[in-house]
Amino acid sequence: MGYKKKNRHVGIVGVGETKFSSHREDVNQAEMIHEAVRQALDDANLTMDDVDCVVHGNMELFEMIHQPDLWHTLGSGAYGKDAFRLTTGGTTGGTLACAGDNLAASGMYDVVMAIGFEKLQEGHTTGGITNMADPLWARKLQSGALTDSAAVKLIEEFGAERARRAAMTYRIIMDKHACLNPNSHRAFGLDWDQMDDLMENSPPLIGDLRLIHMCSQSDGACVVIYASEEKAKQITDTPVWVRDHITVHREETLDLCNNYYPTDTTHRFAAEKLYERNGITNPLEYFDVFEMYDPSAWWGTDWLKEFFLLEDDDHLKLVENKEIMIDGKMPINPSGGVIAANPIGATALVRVAEAAKQIRGNAGPHQIQKPVNHALASAFGGTMWTVLTMLEKELNW
């Protein structure tokens, strides 16, 4: 059984995002979700009556509530509708995007609403995430979601000075983008003259991973509405077409019995397959924007190589030459990315929502000025799990 082409085309017709924040005492979970639901419905000019199916996702255990999709009916609009709950860890938002696309493509539903949320301030993230590890081998040793594996790899390959400088350049670029995005949780106003100070003095977490490199813990929700081609064209003049998506995962990286670093990362494997079946030979030329799930500046820097199938130090040069800035050759995360806001169950869906807004041309202050026709969005989760989604302005492939 291999990959089959979709049954019918699907377009994104509405998106909604809350402002991301370290805490939202003013709303409960359902109320926070409702903000994004309301925005997405207004964006699509739809009412809840037009939605056939609701897909809901977040991280297990993170808010210490059971059956959150049922609780959230008070805000999600799922009352009386077909509904699903997904929870695939960090990739939850990416899986929600796949499900929205697949459910609408299947013909079962014409209009599908995907909802990702997290209120990380209500729970204990590291406590929840530690459950991922095997109680016999790894649970007593695991360091939560923090790792310096990408730092080790980059320093080994390129030397400490160049690697550290590249990661901090990536970090400052992301902050500059975050400062443009009104929804950012963290936007510090970092500048180039702070490089050396941050490299020296930002509190160390693990190995060469420092606090400044790492993503935040955020509260927030994101909603994306998917519709079949026929419906999408009725609903909006600017549908964003979901061309393809791919999911790849492997679980052995936390199994200490077989602890070797994968020879091919799931990112590279996913990217190769996705581009091959869509006839894309040069992804760096093809895409106009990439919204990457970059949990840290080290990972973001290293993963450019994997997602764009680069060799040698081409990914470092992209960063060093600031080609990944919003006005560069390959804008990465005009939104500021995951380091700027990480409401985990929503995070990967935010990547898709942001990529869709870039194609529509109404992302706001962080809109790329050049035309955006082809967008890529990624999701990442433990232990090694990749979801890639390709979005298009034109339905012409």
Next chain:
Amino acid sequence: MQKAVDSADAYVIEGKLALPYSYFAGRVGSTFITALRDSKQILGVRCDKCNKVFVPPRQTCERCMADLRENWVQLENTGEVVNFTVVRYSDKHLPRKTPYILAMIKLDGADTPLVHILDEVKIEDIKPGMRVEAVFSEKTTSTILDIDHFKPIA
């Protein structure tokens, strides 16, 4: 009887995960709990479109998506038993020594029942439709247990 599984030499790891949490009640929930704590008032919200009064209150009507956050209604402290059951097993997390009665109580002026403890009554005397009233706690805990229980109206 023969054991179904041979568990000799099978090591079981005993663990305990601490999962502390906070819960942001939101403004609607906060208003409800503050009114209960400070004024011994039970508040609901009305959806005019659906012609329903909800208690506990919610910000949005899940039927019609109307915003209800300003539509406060003060309910009576009296109501009727819709249905009930008896909790008979004991466990740490339970609020009372068992057996005790859990009842669905529809307050006068509300369309939805509230789950709470029914006390000061014999189990065999309870009937759906029975008139009851709220008994407030002497000490506040800023929770729904600021209503200590409901009791029959004499």
